[in-house]
Amino acid sequence: MPYNKNMYTTGYYKEPGPKLDEESPFESMLERFRFAAEVLELDEGMFQYLASPVKQVTVSIPIVMDSGDIRVFEGYRVIHNNLLGPSKGGIRYAPDVTLEEVNALAAWMTWKCAIVNVPFGGAKGGVRVDPKQLSDGELERLTRRYTANMLEVFGPDRDIPAPDMNTNEQIMAWVMDTYSMNAHKTETAVVTGKPIILGGSHGRKEATGRGVVTVTLAALNKMGILPNKCTVAVQGFGNVGSVSAKLMYEQGAKVVAISDISGGYYNENGIDIPAAIEYAKENDNSLEGYPEAEKISNEELLQMECDVLIPAAKEDQINRENAGNINAKIIAEGANGPVTANADSILEDKGIMVVPDILANAGGVTVSYFEWVQDRQGYFWTEERVNRRLNRMMRNAFDNLFEVRNEYDITLRQAAYVFGINKVAMTLKLRGLYA
Secondary structure: OOOOOOHHHOOOOOOOOOOHHHOOHHHHHHHHHHHHHHHHOOOHHHHHHHHOOOEEEEEEEEEEOOOOOEEEEEEEEEEEEOOOOOEEEEEEEEOOOOHHHHHHHHHHHHHHHHHOOOOOEEEEEEEEOOHHHOOHHHHHHHHHHHHHHOOOOOEOOOEEEEEOOOOOHHHHHHHHHHHHHHHOOOOHHHOOOOOHHHOOOOOOOOHHHHHHHHHHHHHHHHOOOOHHHOEEEEEOOOHHHHHHHHHHHHOOOEEEEEEEOOEEEEOOOOOOHHHHHHHHHHOOOOOOOOOOOEEEOHHHHHHOEEEEEEEOOOOOOEOOOOHHHOEEEEEEOOOOOOEOHHHHHHHHHOOOEEEOHHHHOOHHHHHHHHHHHHHHHOOOOOHHHHHHHHHHHHHHHHHHHHHHHHHHOOOHHHHHHHHHHHHHHHHHHHHOOOO
Protein backbone atom coordinates (compact mmCIF):
# COMPACT_ATOMS: atom_id res chain seq x y z
CA MET A 1 0.00 0.00 0.00
CA PRO A 2 1.49 3.40 -0.93
CA TYR A 3 2.44 5.84 1.79
CA ASN A 4 0.03 8.58 2.81
CA LYS A 5 0.70 11.44 5.18
CA ASN A 6 -1.68 10.14 7.88
CA MET A 7 0.08 6.79 8.32
CA TYR A 8 2.32 7.97 11.11
CA THR A 9 -0.70 8.40 13.41
CA THR A 10 -0.45 4.69 14.20
CA GLY A 11 2.38 2.85 15.92
CA TYR A 12 5.18 4.72 17.65
CA TYR A 13 3.99 8.21 16.64
CA LYS A 14 0.42 8.18 17.85
CA GLU A 15 -0.37 11.83 17.18
CA PRO A 16 0.96 14.41 14.75
CA GLY A 17 3.63 16.68 16.18
CA PRO A 18 3.36 20.44 16.58
CA LYS A 19 2.08 22.63 13.78
CA LEU A 20 4.77 23.71 11.37
CA ASP A 21 5.02 27.20 12.82
CA GLU A 22 5.75 25.66 16.23
CA GLU A 23 7.79 22.69 15.12
CA SER A 24 10.52 20.96 17.06
CA PRO A 25 13.74 19.58 15.53
CA PHE A 26 12.10 16.16 15.61
CA GLU A 27 9.05 17.39 13.71
CA SER A 28 11.29 19.05 11.11
CA MET A 29 13.03 15.74 10.55
CA LEU A 30 9.76 13.82 10.39
CA GLU A 31 8.20 16.30 7.95
CA ARG A 32 11.08 15.76 5.55
CA PHE A 33 10.89 12.03 6.12
CA ARG A 34 7.22 12.11 5.11
CA PHE A 35 8.08 13.75 1.81
CA ALA A 36 10.73 11.14 1.01
CA ALA A 37 8.30 8.38 1.91
CA GLU A 38 5.83 9.76 -0.62
CA VAL A 39 8.47 9.93 -3.35
CA LEU A 40 9.62 6.37 -2.62
CA GLU A 41 6.04 5.11 -2.16
CA LEU A 42 6.90 3.38 1.09
CA ASP A 43 4.16 1.19 2.49
CA GLU A 44 2.85 1.76 5.99
CA GLY A 45 4.91 -0.97 7.63
CA MET A 46 8.16 0.26 6.11
CA PHE A 47 7.36 3.83 7.12
CA GLN A 48 6.69 2.80 10.72
CA TYR A 49 9.86 0.73 10.89
CA LEU A 50 12.12 3.47 9.57
CA ALA A 51 10.47 6.22 11.63
CA SER A 52 10.69 4.35 14.94
CA PRO A 53 13.86 4.14 17.02
CA VAL A 54 15.21 0.66 17.68
CA LYS A 55 15.98 1.47 21.30
CA GLN A 56 15.53 4.35 23.76
CA VAL A 57 17.37 4.22 27.07
CA THR A 58 16.80 6.66 29.94
CA VAL A 59 19.01 6.38 33.01
CA SER A 60 19.44 8.11 36.35
CA ILE A 61 23.01 9.20 37.04
CA PRO A 62 23.68 9.71 40.75
CA ILE A 63 27.05 11.23 41.63
CA VAL A 64 28.71 12.52 44.76
CA MET A 65 29.46 16.22 44.36
CA ASP A 66 32.61 17.81 45.71
CA SER A 67 30.52 19.08 48.63
CA GLY A 68 29.65 15.52 49.60
CA ASP A 69 26.02 15.94 48.53
CA ILE A 70 24.42 13.50 46.09
CA ARG A 71 22.83 14.84 42.90
CA VAL A 72 20.97 12.81 40.33
CA PHE A 73 21.09 13.69 36.63
CA GLU A 74 19.11 12.20 33.76
CA GLY A 75 20.82 10.64 30.73
CA TYR A 76 19.63 9.30 27.40
CA ARG A 77 20.83 7.12 24.57
CA VAL A 78 18.69 6.53 21.49
CA ILE A 79 19.60 4.00 18.83
CA HIS A 80 17.48 4.94 15.85
CA ASN A 81 18.66 2.31 13.39
CA ASN A 82 21.42 -0.29 13.08
CA LEU A 83 20.65 -1.96 9.75
CA LEU A 84 23.79 -0.69 8.02
CA GLY A 85 26.11 -1.48 10.93
CA PRO A 86 26.83 -0.45 14.52
CA SER A 87 24.99 2.69 15.57
CA LYS A 88 26.99 5.90 15.76
CA GLY A 89 26.37 9.28 17.33
CA GLY A 90 27.60 11.88 19.78
CA ILE A 91 26.86 12.51 23.45
CA ARG A 92 25.83 16.04 24.39
CA TYR A 93 25.80 17.64 27.83
CA ALA A 94 23.24 20.45 28.08
CA PRO A 95 20.71 21.63 30.66
CA ASP A 96 17.88 21.66 28.11
CA VAL A 97 18.54 18.36 26.35
CA THR A 98 15.38 16.26 25.92
CA LEU A 99 14.56 12.75 24.79
CA GLU A 100 12.68 14.19 21.80
CA GLU A 101 15.75 16.16 20.72
CA VAL A 102 17.95 13.08 21.07
CA ASN A 103 15.44 11.08 19.00
CA ALA A 104 15.62 13.64 16.17
CA LEU A 105 19.41 13.77 16.22
CA ALA A 106 19.64 9.96 16.20
CA ALA A 107 17.40 9.79 13.13
CA TRP A 108 19.48 12.44 11.38
CA MET A 109 22.55 10.30 12.05
CA THR A 110 20.92 7.32 10.33
CA TRP A 111 20.31 9.25 7.11
CA LYS A 112 23.66 11.05 7.39
CA CYS A 113 25.63 7.80 7.52
CA ALA A 114 23.64 6.36 4.61
CA ILE A 115 24.25 9.45 2.48
CA VAL A 116 28.04 9.39 2.85
CA ASN A 117 28.17 5.58 2.51
CA VAL A 118 29.51 4.99 6.01
CA PRO A 119 28.52 1.52 7.34
CA PHE A 120 26.95 2.80 10.54
CA GLY A 121 23.42 3.30 11.81
CA GLY A 122 22.26 6.35 13.71
CA ALA A 123 22.34 7.04 17.44
CA LYS A 124 22.61 9.96 19.85
CA GLY A 125 23.07 10.45 23.55
CA GLY A 126 22.65 13.22 26.07
CA VAL A 127 22.81 14.15 29.73
CA ARG A 128 20.67 16.92 31.15
CA VAL A 129 23.33 18.94 32.90
CA ASP A 130 25.13 22.26 32.66
CA PRO A 131 28.76 21.09 32.56
CA LYS A 132 29.98 24.63 33.31
CA GLN A 133 28.54 24.21 36.80
CA LEU A 134 30.60 21.06 37.49
CA SER A 135 34.20 20.71 38.56
CA ASP A 136 36.52 18.47 36.54
CA GLY A 137 36.15 15.75 39.16
CA GLU A 138 32.34 15.96 39.12
CA LEU A 139 32.36 15.88 35.32
CA GLU A 140 34.53 12.77 35.32
CA ARG A 141 32.30 10.99 37.85
CA LEU A 142 29.20 11.93 35.82
CA THR A 143 30.76 10.60 32.61
CA ARG A 144 31.94 7.37 34.15
CA ARG A 145 28.58 6.65 35.81
CA TYR A 146 26.71 7.42 32.57
CA THR A 147 29.07 5.04 30.73
CA ALA A 148 28.62 2.34 33.37
CA ASN A 149 24.85 2.62 32.94
CA MET A 150 25.33 2.16 29.18
CA LEU A 151 27.68 -0.83 29.23
CA GLU A 152 25.06 -3.07 27.62
CA VAL A 153 24.41 -0.44 24.95
CA PHE A 154 27.90 0.74 23.98
CA GLY A 155 30.38 -1.48 22.17
CA PRO A 156 32.67 -1.33 19.10
CA ASP A 157 30.30 -3.68 17.28
CA ARG A 158 27.08 -2.30 18.81
CA ASP A 159 27.01 1.45 19.48
CA ILE A 160 29.90 3.90 19.23
CA PRO A 161 29.61 7.32 20.92
CA ALA A 162 31.56 10.47 20.04
CA PRO A 163 31.85 14.10 21.22
CA ASP A 164 29.00 16.52 20.67
CA MET A 165 27.78 19.71 22.32
CA ASN A 166 29.81 20.44 25.49
CA THR A 167 31.73 17.15 25.31
CA ASN A 168 35.29 16.67 24.10
CA GLU A 169 38.18 14.25 23.68
CA GLN A 170 38.84 14.13 27.44
CA ILE A 171 35.28 13.00 28.09
CA MET A 172 35.65 10.38 25.34
CA ALA A 173 38.85 9.19 27.06
CA TRP A 174 36.88 8.66 30.28
CA VAL A 175 34.17 6.77 28.36
CA MET A 176 36.80 4.55 26.72
CA ASP A 177 38.58 3.86 30.00
CA THR A 178 35.37 3.04 31.89
CA TYR A 179 34.23 0.67 29.17
CA SER A 180 37.71 -0.91 28.92
CA MET A 181 37.96 -1.50 32.68
CA ASN A 182 34.66 -3.36 32.62
CA ALA A 183 35.62 -5.31 29.47
CA HIS A 184 38.97 -6.24 31.08
CA LYS A 185 40.85 -5.10 27.96
CA THR A 186 41.70 -1.84 26.25
CA GLU A 187 38.96 -1.21 23.69
CA THR A 188 39.90 1.93 21.77
CA ALA A 189 37.24 1.40 19.07
CA VAL A 190 34.34 1.86 21.52
CA VAL A 191 34.44 5.66 21.04
CA THR A 192 35.71 8.12 18.47
CA GLY A 193 36.92 11.68 18.93
CA LYS A 194 39.54 10.50 21.42
CA PRO A 195 42.98 12.06 21.97
CA ILE A 196 45.40 10.89 19.28
CA ILE A 197 47.60 9.21 21.88
CA LEU A 198 44.64 6.95 22.81
CA GLY A 199 43.83 5.96 19.24
CA GLY A 200 42.24 9.12 17.91
CA SER A 201 42.54 10.12 14.28
CA HIS A 202 44.45 12.97 12.73
CA GLY A 203 42.07 15.47 11.13
CA ARG A 204 39.11 14.61 13.38
CA LYS A 205 38.72 18.04 15.00
CA GLU A 206 38.62 19.84 11.64
CA ALA A 207 36.59 17.17 9.84
CA THR A 208 33.12 18.69 10.12
CA GLY A 209 34.24 22.13 8.96
CA ARG A 210 36.33 20.60 6.18
CA GLY A 211 33.32 18.61 4.98
CA VAL A 212 31.18 21.77 4.98
CA VAL A 213 33.71 23.48 2.73
CA THR A 214 34.04 20.48 0.38
CA VAL A 215 30.32 20.46 -0.39
CA THR A 216 30.20 24.27 -0.50
CA LEU A 217 32.86 24.27 -3.21
CA ALA A 218 30.89 21.60 -5.07
CA ALA A 219 27.74 23.75 -4.86
CA LEU A 220 29.62 26.85 -6.06
CA ASN A 221 30.89 24.83 -9.02
CA LYS A 222 27.33 23.81 -9.94
CA MET A 223 26.29 27.48 -9.87
CA GLY A 224 29.31 28.61 -11.88
CA ILE A 225 30.77 30.74 -9.07
CA LEU A 226 34.54 30.73 -8.49
CA PRO A 227 35.61 30.39 -4.83
CA ASN A 228 37.91 33.41 -5.10
CA LYS A 229 35.04 35.51 -6.43
CA CYS A 230 32.48 34.74 -3.75
CA THR A 231 31.47 36.36 -0.48
CA VAL A 232 30.79 34.29 2.64
CA ALA A 233 29.00 34.86 5.95
CA VAL A 234 29.47 32.37 8.79
CA GLN A 235 27.16 32.23 11.80
CA GLY A 236 28.92 30.61 14.74
CA PHE A 237 32.65 30.63 15.42
CA GLY A 238 33.09 27.38 17.31
CA ASN A 239 34.93 24.41 15.89
CA VAL A 240 32.73 24.02 12.79
CA GLY A 241 32.26 27.71 12.01
CA SER A 242 35.87 28.78 12.53
CA VAL A 243 37.28 25.88 10.49
CA SER A 244 34.74 26.50 7.69
CA ALA A 245 35.60 30.21 7.65
CA LYS A 246 39.35 29.53 7.65
CA LEU A 247 39.19 26.99 4.81
CA MET A 248 36.97 29.25 2.68
CA TYR A 249 39.42 32.09 3.37
CA GLU A 250 42.25 29.85 2.18
CA GLN A 251 40.28 29.20 -1.02
CA GLY A 252 40.40 32.92 -1.71
CA ALA A 253 36.80 33.63 -0.70
CA LYS A 254 35.99 36.97 0.94
CA VAL A 255 34.56 36.15 4.38
CA VAL A 256 32.65 39.35 5.13
CA ALA A 257 30.89 38.33 8.36
CA ILE A 258 31.39 36.01 11.32
CA SER A 259 29.61 35.72 14.66
CA ASP A 260 29.50 34.01 18.01
CA ILE A 261 27.40 34.38 21.14
CA SER A 262 28.66 37.96 21.56
CA GLY A 263 27.14 39.01 18.21
CA GLY A 264 28.11 39.45 14.59
CA TYR A 265 31.12 41.17 13.04
CA TYR A 266 31.09 42.59 9.50
CA ASN A 267 33.78 43.95 7.18
CA GLU A 268 32.82 44.57 3.57
CA ASN A 269 36.48 44.23 2.54
CA GLY A 270 36.76 40.80 4.13
CA ILE A 271 37.89 39.56 7.54
CA ASP A 272 41.35 38.14 8.17
CA ILE A 273 40.11 34.81 9.51
CA PRO A 274 43.41 33.47 10.93
CA ALA A 275 43.74 36.77 12.85
CA ALA A 276 40.14 36.49 14.10
CA ILE A 277 40.76 32.92 15.27
CA GLU A 278 43.87 34.05 17.12
CA TYR A 279 41.92 36.95 18.67
CA ALA A 280 39.22 34.57 19.92
CA LYS A 281 41.82 32.23 21.42
CA GLU A 282 43.41 35.11 23.32
CA ASN A 283 39.99 36.38 24.45
CA ASP A 284 38.60 33.29 26.23
CA ASN A 285 37.26 31.82 22.96
CA SER A 286 35.16 34.90 22.29
CA LEU A 287 35.02 37.48 19.50
CA GLU A 288 33.75 40.11 21.96
CA GLY A 289 35.30 43.45 21.05
CA TYR A 290 36.90 42.25 17.81
CA PRO A 291 38.33 45.52 16.46
CA GLU A 292 38.69 44.81 12.74
CA ALA A 293 34.99 44.67 11.93
CA GLU A 294 31.72 46.48 12.50
CA LYS A 295 29.43 45.03 15.17
CA ILE A 296 26.15 43.68 13.79
CA SER A 297 23.45 41.36 15.08
CA ASN A 298 23.21 37.68 14.24
CA GLU A 299 19.95 38.46 12.47
CA GLU A 300 21.69 41.01 10.25
CA LEU A 301 24.36 38.45 9.44
CA LEU A 302 21.78 35.87 8.37
CA GLN A 303 19.98 38.35 6.12
CA MET A 304 22.95 40.04 4.45
CA GLU A 305 23.61 39.74 0.74
CA CYS A 306 26.30 37.13 0.07
CA ASP A 307 27.05 34.14 -2.12
CA VAL A 308 27.43 31.61 0.69
CA LEU A 309 25.81 31.55 4.13
CA ILE A 310 27.10 28.94 6.58
CA PRO A 311 24.85 28.69 9.67
CA ALA A 312 27.09 26.78 12.09
CA ALA A 313 25.56 27.77 15.43
CA LYS A 314 22.21 26.42 16.65
CA GLU A 315 19.08 24.85 15.22
CA ASP A 316 16.04 26.78 13.93
CA GLN A 317 17.98 29.94 13.01
CA ILE A 318 16.26 30.28 9.63
CA ASN A 319 12.51 29.84 9.97
CA ARG A 320 9.23 30.99 8.49
CA GLU A 321 9.64 34.44 10.03
CA ASN A 322 12.97 35.34 8.43
CA ALA A 323 13.40 32.95 5.48
CA GLY A 324 11.95 35.52 3.07
CA ASN A 325 14.74 37.93 4.05
CA ILE A 326 17.63 35.57 3.35
CA ASN A 327 19.80 36.89 0.51
CA ALA A 328 22.42 34.18 0.05
CA LYS A 329 22.71 32.08 -3.11
CA ILE A 330 23.88 28.98 -1.21
CA ILE A 331 23.20 27.91 2.37
CA ALA A 332 25.56 25.21 3.65
CA GLU A 333 24.21 23.91 6.96
CA GLY A 334 27.15 23.48 9.32
CA ALA A 335 24.86 23.09 12.33
CA ASN A 336 22.18 20.45 12.84
CA GLY A 337 18.74 21.74 11.82
CA PRO A 338 19.50 25.46 11.32
CA VAL A 339 16.66 25.70 8.78
CA THR A 340 13.18 24.64 9.86
CA ALA A 341 10.95 22.58 7.58
CA ASN A 342 8.50 25.45 7.16
CA ALA A 343 11.30 27.62 5.74
CA ASP A 344 12.32 25.12 3.06
CA SER A 345 9.68 26.09 0.52
CA ILE A 346 10.34 29.81 1.04
CA LEU A 347 14.03 29.35 0.32
CA GLU A 348 13.21 27.15 -2.67
CA ASP A 349 10.93 29.84 -4.12
CA LYS A 350 13.79 32.33 -3.76
CA GLY A 351 16.07 30.02 -5.75
CA ILE A 352 18.48 29.47 -2.85
CA MET A 353 20.38 26.18 -2.95
CA VAL A 354 20.43 24.62 0.52
CA VAL A 355 23.13 22.01 1.11
CA PRO A 356 21.40 20.13 3.96
CA ASP A 357 22.92 19.35 7.32
CA ILE A 358 22.76 15.59 6.82
CA LEU A 359 25.25 16.05 4.00
CA ALA A 360 27.05 19.30 4.82
CA ASN A 361 28.16 18.41 8.35
CA ALA A 362 28.71 14.70 7.73
CA GLY A 363 32.49 15.19 7.68
CA GLY A 364 32.62 14.51 11.42
CA VAL A 365 31.00 11.09 11.26
CA THR A 366 33.03 10.23 8.16
CA VAL A 367 36.33 10.79 9.95
CA SER A 368 34.88 9.10 13.04
CA TYR A 369 34.42 6.09 10.79
CA PHE A 370 38.05 6.44 9.70
CA GLU A 371 39.08 6.52 13.37
CA TRP A 372 37.08 3.37 14.11
CA VAL A 373 38.68 1.59 11.13
CA GLN A 374 42.17 2.65 12.25
CA ASP A 375 41.50 1.45 15.81
CA ARG A 376 40.26 -1.90 14.53
CA GLN A 377 43.29 -2.33 12.30
CA GLY A 378 45.83 -0.93 14.73
CA TYR A 379 47.30 1.08 11.86
CA PHE A 380 46.99 4.87 11.68
CA TRP A 381 46.92 7.23 8.71
CA THR A 382 48.54 10.58 8.09
CA GLU A 383 46.39 13.71 8.23
CA GLU A 384 46.93 14.20 4.50
CA ARG A 385 45.47 10.75 3.79
CA VAL A 386 42.53 11.37 6.14
CA ASN A 387 41.72 14.68 4.43
CA ARG A 388 42.07 13.24 0.95
CA ARG A 389 39.68 10.38 1.70
CA LEU A 390 37.26 12.71 3.46
CA ASN A 391 37.15 15.08 0.49
CA ARG A 392 36.55 12.20 -1.91
CA MET A 393 33.68 10.71 0.12
CA MET A 394 32.00 14.09 0.67
CA ARG A 395 32.28 15.04 -3.01
CA ASN A 396 30.93 11.64 -4.11
CA ALA A 397 28.00 12.05 -1.73
CA PHE A 398 27.23 15.51 -3.13
CA ASP A 399 27.34 14.20 -6.70
CA ASN A 400 25.00 11.33 -5.78
CA LEU A 401 22.47 13.70 -4.25
CA PHE A 402 22.68 16.07 -7.19
CA GLU A 403 21.77 13.18 -9.51
CA VAL A 404 18.74 12.33 -7.34
CA ARG A 405 17.81 16.03 -7.27
CA ASN A 406 17.79 16.15 -11.06
CA GLU A 407 16.05 12.79 -11.45
CA TYR A 408 13.06 13.75 -9.29
CA ASP A 409 13.21 17.53 -9.86
CA ILE A 410 13.35 18.17 -6.10
CA THR A 411 15.58 20.18 -3.76
CA LEU A 412 18.96 18.97 -2.58
CA ARG A 413 17.55 18.45 0.93
CA GLN A 414 14.69 16.37 -0.39
CA ALA A 415 17.18 14.41 -2.48
CA ALA A 416 19.26 13.74 0.64
CA TYR A 417 16.31 12.22 2.47
CA VAL A 418 15.19 10.24 -0.58
CA PHE A 419 18.71 8.84 -1.09
CA GLY A 420 19.38 8.03 2.57
CA ILE A 421 15.97 6.55 3.33
CA ASN A 422 15.95 4.53 0.13
CA LYS A 423 19.31 2.99 1.02
CA VAL A 424 18.14 1.94 4.48
CA ALA A 425 14.79 0.71 3.12
CA MET A 426 16.52 -1.40 0.46
CA THR A 427 18.80 -2.85 3.14
CA LEU A 428 15.77 -3.82 5.23
CA LYS A 429 14.10 -5.48 2.25
CA LEU A 430 17.21 -7.53 1.51
CA ARG A 431 17.87 -8.49 5.14
CA GLY A 432 14.22 -9.10 5.99
CA LEU A 433 12.74 -9.16 9.48
CA TYR A 434 13.92 -11.78 11.97
CA ALA A 435 10.90 -13.41 13.55
